[in-house]
Amino acid sequence: MPASFVPPRQVKIGDAAAFAGCTPRAIRHYHGIGLLPEPERGGDDRRRYGYEDMIRLLWIRRMADAGIALEDMRDAFAEDPADAQDGDGIEALLARVEESLAAQETELRRQRTAVQRMRVEGSRVGLLSDLVTERLKGLPEGSLRQADLDTLLVTERIFGPLGAAVQATRFVALATHPALREESDRIDDAEEALDDSVAVDDPRVAQVAAERHAFETALHAAIEESGLDEDDDALFDAxxxxxxxTGDDEENGSGSNSGRAMSVLEATGKMPYDFSPARLRCMELAEELSAKKA
Known part of the structure; x- marks a missing residue:
């Protein structure tokens, strides 16, 4: 340093901001939230910043660059106002920030793994848990339909991965039995035809219900014959x-944090289905037929 140069004992807010790498507006904000004590003003009624003020300001800028919230800094500095930058409050804050960053890294890794999995499996299959995806592996390409995967996604939300994996058995059977798939499509179309123009006591309602019951019986027989029911038993055991x-079947096998599974009653009130009264009656009649057989 040249002998003729004498450093200032205090600097104005513009010089303080330039040295710290921020703006005067930011420094005023620090004052406003109680993070940086407001210094005394000079004879010209302007703030003057000394050495200790600049040290605090540098701490603030470094910690902000590390992603630490201003409010957290304020609380940490307040715990040891005499020597904040060396105090236990700062150490505790940094420890909490490190834990938070580690948790964020873990979550980012999980998200990246999920995205990679979606790309490998295909976006819709990849949305399902590992348990369900594993159940669907080995099927002929194109044998699973978008509606099948959408149904499994809804089922997993309600019953969890185990419930959806068991339901996947149905789509495995349909994918490997073309005649059953064709009959399933026919009955689905018949049910959709029971729109609001059809009365609940229309003979077609009972007819479609009987056809649905007959189809479900045939599908169940195909599942037993192909040994898929034994796979389900193994799935439960595993x-x-x-x-x-706990036997908690609400836990998502993909590690997704999409929330807990919900009850059927909750789902009924929150998941919209555009079913007409005639179609709902058809479903009731089909269930009654199944109950009588049981």
């Missing part, structure tokens, strides 16, 4: 072994 304490 799930129970992996969840010995």
């Amino acid at each position: 799930w129970d072994a992996a969840h010995p304490e």
Whole structure:
């Protein structure tokens, strides 16, 4: 430093901001929230910043660059106002920030893994949990339909991965039995035809219900004949072994944090289905036929 140069004992807000790498407006904000004590004003009624003020300001800028919230800094500095930058409050804050960053890294890795999985499996299949995806592997390409995967997505939201994996058995059977798939499509169309123009006591309602019952019976027989029901038993055993304490089938096997599974009653009130009264009556009649057989 040249001998003729004498550093200032205090600087104005513009010089303080330029040295710290921020703006005067930012410094005023720090004052406003109680993060940076407001210094005394000079004879010209302007703020003057000394060495300790600049040290605090540099701490603030470094911590902000690390992603620490201003409010958290303020609370940490307040715990040790005499020597904030060396105090326990700062150490505790940094420890919390490190834990938070580690948690964010873990979540980012999970999200990246999920995106990679969607790309490998296909976006709609990849949305399902590993448990369900594994159940669908090996099927002929194109044998699963978008509506099948959408149904499994809804089922997983209501009943969890185990419930959706069991339901996947149905679509496996349909994918491997073309005649059953054709009959399923025919009955689906017949049910959709029971729109609001059809009365609940229309003979077609009972007829379609009987056809639905007959189809479900045939589908169940195909599942048993192909041994898919035994796969379901193995699936239950594996799930129970992996969840010995709670048997919690609401846990998402993909690690997704999409929320807990909900009850059928909750789902009924929150998931919209545009079913006419005639179609609802058809469903009731089909269930009654199944109950009588049981």
